[in-house]
Amino acid sequence: MKYVDEFRDGRLASQLAASIAREADPSRSYRLMEFCGGHTHAISRHGLADLLPGNVRMIHGPGCPVCVLPIGRIDQAIRLALERQVLLCTYADTLRVPASGRLSLLKVKARGADVRMVYSIAEALGLAQRHPQRQVVFLAIGFETTTPPTAVAVKQARALKLKNFSVLCNHVLTPAAMHAILDTPSGTRLDGFVGPAHVSTVIGSRPYEPFARDYRKPVVIAGFEPLDVMQAILMLIRQINAGCARVENEFIRAVTPDGNRKAQALMDEVFELRDHFEWRGLGTIAHSALKPRPAYAAHDAEARFGLEYRPVSDSKACECGAILRGEKRPAQCGIFGTVCTPDNPIGSCMVSAEGACAAHYNYGRFREPSTGTHAPALEDSA
Amino acid sequence: MKTLAVRALDLVQGRVDMSHGSGGRAMAQLIEELFTAELENEYLAQGNDGVLLPRPNGRLVMSTDSHVVSPLFFPGGDIGSLSVHGTINDVAVMGAKPLYLAAAFILEEGFALADLKRIVGSMARAAREAAVTIVTGDTKVVERGKGDGLFITTTGVGILPEGLTLGGDLARPGDKILLSGTLGDHGMAILSRREGLAFDAPIVSDSAALHDLIATMLTSDARIKTLRDPTRGGLAATLNEIARQSAVGMLLQEGKLPMNPTVEAACEFLGLDPLYVANEGKLVAICAAEDADRLLAAMRAHPLGRRSAIVGEVLEDAHGFVQMATKLGGRRIVDWLSGEQLPRIC
Numbered sequence: 095m096k097y098v099d100e101f102r103d104g105r106l107a108s109q110l111a112a113s114i115a116r117e118a119d120p121s122r123s124y125r126l127m128e129f130c131g132g133h134t135h136a137i138s139r140h141g142l143a144d145l146l147p148g149n150v151r152m153i154h155g156p157g158c159p160v161c162v163l164p165i166g167r168i169d170q171a172i173r174l175a176l177e178r179q180v181l182l183c184t185y186a187d188t189l190r191v192p193a194s195g196r197l198s199l200l201k202v203k204a205r206g207a208d209v210r211m212v213y214s215i216a217e218a219l220g221l222a223q224r225h226p227q228r229q230v231v232f233l234a235i236g237f238e239t240t241t242p243p244t245a246v247a248v249k250q251a252r253a254l255k256l257k258n259f260s261v262l263c264n265h266v267l268t269p270a271a272m273h274a275i276l277d278t279p280s281g282t283r284l285d286g287f288v289g290p291a292h293v294s295t296v297i298g299s300r301p302y303e304p305f306a307r308d309y310r311k312p313v314v315i316a317g318f319e320p321l322d323v324m325q326a327i328l329m330l331i332r333q334i335n336a337g338c339a340r341v342e343n344e345f346i347r348a349v350t351p352d353g354n355r356k357a358q359a360l361m362d363e364v365f366e367l368r369d370h371f372e373w374r375g376l377g378t379i380a381h382s383a384l385k386p387r388p389a390y391a392a393h394d395a396e397a398r399f400g401l402e403y404r405p406v407s408d409s410k411a412c413e414c415g416a417i418l419r420g421e422k423r424p425a426q427c428g429i430f431g432t433v434c435t436p437d438n439p440i441g442s443c444m445v446s447a448e449g450a451c452a453a454h455y456n457y458g459r460f461r462e463p464s465t466g467t468h469a470p471a472l473e474d475s476a
Numbered sequence: 477m478k479t480l481a482v483r484a485l486d487l488v489q490g491r492v493d494m495s496h497g498s499g500g501r502a503m504a505q506l507i508e509e510l511f512t513a514e515l516e517n518e519y520l521a522q523g524n525d526g527v528l529l530p531r532p533n534g535r536l537v538m539s540t541d542s543h544v545v546s547p548l549f550f551p552g553g554d555i556g557s558l559s560v561h562g563t564i565n566d567v568a569v570m571g572a573k574p575l576y577l578a579a580a581f582i583l584e585e586g587f588a589l590a591d592l593k594r595i596v597g598s599m600a601r602a603a604r605e606a607a608v609t610i611v612t613g614d615t616k617v618v619e620r621g622k623g624d625g626l627f628i629t630t631t632g633v634g635i636l637p638e639g640l641t642l643g644g645d646l647a648r649p650g651d652k653i654l655l656s657g658t659l660g661d662h663g664m665a666i667l668s669r670r671e672g673l674a675f676d677a678p679i680v681s682d683s684a685a686l687h688d689l690i691a692t693m694l695t696s697d698a699r700i701k702t703l704r705d706p707t708r709g710g711l712a713a714t715l716n717e718i719a720r721q722s723a724v725g726m727l728l729q730e731g732k733l734p735m736n737p738t739v740e741a742a743c744e745f746l747g748l749d750p751l752y753v754a755n756e757g758k759l760v761a762i763c764a765a766e767d768a769d770r771l772l773a774a775m776r777a778h779p780l781g782r783r784s785a786i787v788g789e790v791l792e793d794a795h796g797f798v799q800m801a802t803k804l805g806g807r808r809i810v811d812w813l814s815g816e817q818l819p820r821i822c
Contacts, residue, residue, distance in 0.1 A: 095740050104731075107804045139749075141806020213671065320804050436814035457808040460797050 101319030102140065110324040111145040117331050123149040126330055127420055128288040129272065131158030131448025132318045138457035140320040150327065153282065153420040154450035156271050156375060157290060159236040159264075160187045161418060161442045161449045164374045165406040167264055168193035170396075171233045174262070175199070175207035178399055181225065183210045183218035184233035187446040192439055194406050199233075215247040215261075222251070222259035231395045233262045239292040241265040241384065242357040245364040248386060248393045262395040263385050266371065268293050269301045270382035274373070275419055276309050282420045286330040288323060289315035291345055298353025302341045310339040317345040364390055372405055374442055375418030414441035417450050424451040425462050431455055485509045490589040497583065497617025510589065511613060514596040515603075519576075519611035527612040529576065532635050539566035540631040546820040548595065548625055550669045552662075552681030553756075555628055556598035558822060561685045561756060562707070563632040564606055568687035569703040569759060571642045571694065572634030577603060579630050580614040584623035595626065606685040608632070634687075640694070644721035646701035649792040652768035653726060654761040656689065656775055657682065657783040658736040659711055660743060660753035663821050668742060677738050684757030689780045696774035698767035705759050707822055709813045710752040714760050715798045716812045725793020728800040728810060734783045751800075752813050754821045762790065 118124060128134055134154045137143065143152065156162050168191050175182040182199070189200040189211060203209035208228075212218050215232050222230035234244045244261055251259040268290055275281060289302055294315045302313040312333035316326035326344045333340060343349050364386060371383030386394040395401065408414060412434065413427035424430050424443070434440040436452050443449035447456065485505060495502035512520055519527045543559040553561075560577065567574040579599065583592070603610050665681040667673070690703060702722075706714035711733075719726050735750060743750045757780065763771050768786050775781035788800075798810045 095737055095744065098741075098744060102803050104803050104805045111805070139802075139808060140804040141800075141802045141808045142804065144806035145804070436811075456811045456814075460795070460799060460807070460809055 101321045106321055107145060107324060110328060114328050115147045118147050118150055119335060124331055124334060125151050125153055125283055125285050126288060127153045127155045127284050129155035129157040130290045132291060133288055133323055134450055134453050135448045136318050136320050136323055138453035142320050142323060155420060156418040158446050158448040160191055160446035162373045163191060163235055163264055164372045165193050166404050169406060170401050171199060171262055172197055172202050174231055174399060175202055175209055180229040180231045181208045181221060182231050182233060183212045186211045188233060188235060190445050191442050215243050219247050219250060219259060222256050226258060229258050231260050231262055235264045237266055237268050237293050238296045241361050245360040248364050248390050251393050260393045260395040260398045265384045267382050270379055271376060272305060274376045274379050278419060285334050286312040288326045289313045291316060291318045294349040296354050296357050299341050299343050299349055299351050306339040306341050312339045314342045315345050315349050375415035409440050412441035414443045417443055424454040431459060485589060487589050487593050492583045492585055492587040492617055494585055494617055497615060510593055511596055514600045515610045517609050519609060534635040534637050537567050537570045537572035537634045537636050539563055541566060542629040543822060544627050544820055545822050546624060547669055550681055551665050551678050553683040554595055554598050555626060556595035557602040558683050558756060559628040559630045560599050560602035561683050562822060563630040564608055564685045564687055565705045567632040567634040568690045569705055570636060571640045572636040574608050574632050574634040574687050576609055576611045576633045577630050578612045579610050579628060582623055582627040583617045584625050585617055585620040587625050642700060642703050644702055644718045647718050647722035647724050647762045647790045649724055649790050650765050651701060651762050651790040652765050652786050653788040654772060655785055655787045656759045656781045658734045660739045660750035661736055662756040663753035664739045664742045666821050675738050679738055679742060682755055682757035684780055686759050689778045692778045693771060693774055696771055698771035699764040700761055702762040703759055706755050708754050710754060712751040712810045713813055719796045719798050725791040725796055726788055726798045727791055728788035730800050730803045732785050732787045734785050751810055
């Protein structure tokens with residue numbers, strides 16, 4: 095397939111793998127975090143780990159929108175669907191996120207709540223237009239990639255004077271999460287970041303400058319295809335070997351320094367920063383998420399329905415927090431693959447295909463010494 | 477037999493109403509003027525509660541399948557042809573020659589009789605082409621809102637010759653895995669119609685009866701261990717089922733999997749993995765390694781197997797993992813589907 099096969103070419107991959115193996119210094123290890131779930135998924139689905147030397151380790155970051163959504167936020171959506179009888183729309187993955195009381199949106203749907211899976215927020219807007227007697231709420235999640243479409247829908251709802259459409263807004267900000275990871279005193283050692291692909295098309299490459307300048311961490315923005323990721327890994331290794339910390343852009347076919355100014359303006363028009371927001375695994379982070387501005391309060395589900403946020407702690411056995419911070423690998427969680435599986439997820443990292451645990455379970459668990467016949471031991475020195 | 481009704485059914489404007497399932501005259505008229513008229517054969521003409529069939533010459537294989545596909549009409553078929561192909565294939569992958577089908581219809585009040593006639597006509601055509609007879613049936617009607625137009629359950633019976641046994645528990649390390657053609661065509665045909673996605677070359681369902689291809693394969697003298705049609709859950713589910721039944725592992729070669737480029741693009745676009753997308757006219761065969769080339773040649777010589785390929789092999793693996801060597805040069809697991817990728821696909 096044109097523009098896909100070129101980025102998955104096995105011959106080019108083996109050449110890149112040879113370069114990485116040649117340039118990686120055997121006397122040290124490289125601990126690189128791919129921030130985005132899209133990268134985690136690509137790495138796992140294409141078996142990229144098999145092409146890296148043992149001292150280059152990819153650490154899965156928190157850039158999976160479903161994974162960082164705390165239980166309390168899903169509980170809000172469940173309350174709206176069950177107690178306020180709204181027509182609740184959301185993306186497929188969100189339906190399976192475990193919430194309080196052993197519920198999930200999928201389970202409350204089976205109990206009779208009107209929960210609909212949609213492919214885009216435009217479908218939710220269409221439902222609101224077709225069912226003027228129903229309150230339609232879109233559970234919006236995601237980083238800067240999915241925020242502009244939400245902004246467009248909210249603006250359209252206002253232009254159409256829709257009185258029955260609102261958004262339960264959980265849009266979060268990538269740079270804030272990167273700061274939080276680097277600021278965790280007990281945090282894991284990271285030597286550099288593979289920077290987000292789609293997020294960076296919106297925000298550009300400039301917002302990553304502080305990580306290179308202030309934290310001395312190289313950042314290479316990469317596309318979501320496996321060869322993009324391998325090229326970025328090589329670029330990171332070269333920076334690390336040279337003792338540099340710069341923001342580089344491997345994804346020049348889509349990312350510019352300034353990003354998509356029109357999308358940024360839309361977001362700024364509709365949303366404002368929340369004072370603080372709770373993230374699963376990363377705790378409460380100041381100025382890390384968005385909510386509709388007061389001018390759009392009619393389309394803000396929290397304002398419209400007077401929703402309170404009640405934080406709920408994660409299951410004690412679940413290590414999603416440490417995994418999202420890069421401190422633990424999925425298989426180091428005591429319930430990974432036994433109690434917690436994609437069919438019965440306990441933590442959110444096991445829900446989305448982009449989640450570190452689901453990706454490892456679905457694609458990579460044969461590499462675990464306890465389960466695999468072809469299991470090279472994983473390098474894990476912090 | 478004397479005609480029951482004074483006025484013929486309105487097969488243009490008419491709709492199913494509750495009386496069509498009541499057991500009264502309206503139901504008898506529906507069966508006579510629509511079902512029997514389309515499916516006409518000596519067995520249905522017996523008109524009894526059950527059908528009397530001749531003594532079979534061999535062991536019986538029986539399978540049943542319900543069809544709830546949405547939309548009812550899709551590129552490459554409809555719920556009628558699908559309900560015939562689906563059950564024929566379940567009988568045929570046992571190695572049996574399918575002979576008879578029973579069909580049960582659950583109709584929703586308000587369903588257009590013109591659509592019903594079109595669907596039953598499509599079943600009749602599919603059965604005729606496959607030389608299989610629909611010998612008995614049943615019709616029920618549920619109130620508006622209690623069904624979704626039409627559901628069809630078909631049950632098939634076939635004859636398995638003595639000496640032939642195929643099964644999911646017979647795969648052994650070293651065996652080869654063959655696939656009869658491209659992956660994901662049915663699921664993506666349904667999804668593109670459902671979501672209103674238009675492609676330059678429309679995606680057409682691969683829905684087809686596979687028993688003739690299977691008959692060709694069985695005469696090739698290759699030692700076939702297992703045949704199975706990868707429907708819901710796609711190739712991934714089918715291989716995991718076999719791996720579990722046979723207590724083996726498998727290794728697929730991603731580069732060998734036949735794909736229709738439009739289906740591949742649609743999957744990419746929607747973030748779906750073609751290994752998990754349903755097929756309705758493909759089969760997986762597992763055979764002894766030394767017979768694989770002969771079986772492949774036999775499959776490719778048949779119109780339904782032109783794009784057949786050897787896609788992997790059976791391994792010894794205590795964990796029963798189905799793995800795949802990726803085009804990139806790495807390995808991954810091809811696990812069971814978790815959750816629901818595409819509901820109401822067949």
